[in-house]
Amino acid sequence: MVDVISRGxxxxxxxxxxxxxxxxxNSKPVSMPERLWEAHDLILKxxxxxxxxxxxxxxxxxxxxxxxxxxxxxxxxxxxxxxxxSPGSIAPVADHHYVVATFLTGKDKTKDIFSAYRxxxxxxxxxxxxxxRTAYAALVYTGETDAEGQAGxxxxxxxxxxxxxxxxxxxxxxxxSVDAVVNVLKSGKSPYLFGNFSLxxxxxxxxxxxxxxxxVYRQIREFYDVVxxxxxxxxxxxxxxxxxxxxxxxxxxxxxxxxxxxxxLA
Numbered sequence: 001m002v003d004v005i006s007r008g009x010x011x012x013x014x015x016x017x018x019x020x021x022x023x024x025x026n027s028k029p030v031s032m033p034e035r036l037w038e039a040h041d042l043i044l045k046x047x048x049x050x051x052x053x054x055x056x057x058x059x060x061x062x063x064x065x066x067x068x069x070x071x072x073x074x075x076x077x078x079x080x081x082x083x084x085x086s087p088g089s090i091a092p093v094a095d096h097h098y099v100v101a102t103f104l105t106g107k108d109k110t111k112d113i114f115s116a117y118r119x120x121x122x123x124x125x126x127x128x129x130x131x132x133r134t135a136y137a138a139l140v141y142t143g144e145t146d147a148e149g150q151a152g153x154x155x156x157x158x159x160x161x162x163x164x165x166x167x168x169x170x171x172x173x174x175x176x177s178v179d180a181v182v183n184v185l186k187s188g189k190s191p192y193l194f195g196n197f198s199l200x201x202x203x204x205x206x207x208x209x210x211x212x213x214x215x216v217y218r219q220i221r222e223f224y225d226v227v228x229x230x231x232x233x234x235x236x237x238x239x240x241x242x243x244x245x246x247x248x249x250x251x252x253x254x255x256x257x258x259x260x261x262x263x264x265l266a
Contacts, residue, residue: 001070008073013081013101014040020169030174035060037092042066047077081135085109086180087116094120094129099232101135104160106205110136111227118228131266135232136223139208139239142253146211152250153210154199158240160207161197213257220258224265231266 003010016036022029038060045054046068053067072078081099084090086109093100094117102110114134121129139156143149176184202208206223209216224230235254238247 003073003078004070006073008078010072010074011079011081011099012077013083015083019172019175020165022172022175023169028174029172032175033089044077047072084113084117087112088177088179090116091120093117095124097121097126097129097133099133099135101137101232101234103137103234104139104207105136106207107223107226108205110206110223110230114227114230130231131229132231134227134230135234136227136230137234137236138206138223139202139210140216140235140237140254141208141210141242141250142213142216142258143210143250144212144253146215149211149216149250150199152242152246153203153208155242155246156210156236156239157199157202157208159236160202213253216254217258217261220262221265229265233262 014036016032017025019029021027038058042056042058042061042063045056046066049066050071053065056063056066079099080096081101082093082096083101083103084093085102085105090100090113100113100117102113105113117134118128121127139153139159141149141152141156143152199208199210203210203219206219206226209219209223211219220233235251237251237254242250
């Protein structure tokens, strides 16, 4: 419906879901990737079937007489994005040539994920994908000075430095693979994504971009070079204790003084 109303401006994202959604949905954390791709197959078939209703019977989903109306404006279907937090989940995303989107994964992990995507496309004989197949999301605050930008980022950091749900909801058994859990335990790191890191640490990792317009551009450009390039930057510019006026100022400064320079990277 939104694709029709917007006349083909919708891009669709498939996500596995965050751990604390599982209990509320009375779902199981085990085999979530399997259910994600099964749902994907059903949705794609609904979008692209033109010869009447069809029945769907699979391991996790059972539907009679599937027949969507209105049909998508974009044919055969809207562009698709899929999130990935590790190289191990890349294969099906790359095989479909979807946009792979990473969220607050930092320089090293993002480089590994994007490299896995590119290598998968190459080994499958499809050639090197263009940068528009990769997307990265970060916390971003742009101020008139470095001090103002970093002060705004300190307020944004609440989103990632404060665990807002009990541990048994934030990391339920079965959500992560056995191999992933073993690797975390061997590393001695916190099982949570960020821990209690300082702003400087998160900026150095490329999880937060903050400062004056020149500084923010320089940080993004450095991140771009480290990960081998990417085509989409998703900005989280409001969270935690950042007030409305501060949020709008950061967005406007970014739009006027940072974004125009980023176009040269596209």
